[in-house]
Amino acid sequence: MSRNNKIADKDEVLEYLTNIMRAEDSDQKDKLSATRQLGKYLGLEGKKIELNGKAGVIIYDDIREGGD
Numbered sequence: 001m002s003r004n005n006k007i008a009d010k011d012e013v014l015e016y017l018t019n020i021m022r023a024e025d026s027d028q029k030d031k032l033s034a035t036r037q038l039g040k041y042l043g044l045e046g047k048k049i050e051l052n053g054k055a056g057v058i059i060y061d062d063i064r065e066g067g068d
Contacts, residue, residue, distance in 0.1 A: 014041070 008016070020026050020034040039045050 014038070 017034040017038050
């Protein structure tokens with residue numbers, strides 16, 4: 001694959017973000033931002049799940065009277 005010097009490819013972007021995240025002289029805010037962006041790319045970010053409607057709840061009592 002030929003490289004266009006004006007446009008960063010995926011690997012270059014990932015390498016750049018990783019370097020920011022690991023650099024000791026990077027600002028903490030920059031490190032956090034780079035880590036979040038890498039996490040999103042890697043699918044590590046939590047997904048929001050919405051539940052709508054009614055759901056039944058079953059409570060199963062398996063505790064015996066008398067303790068044992």
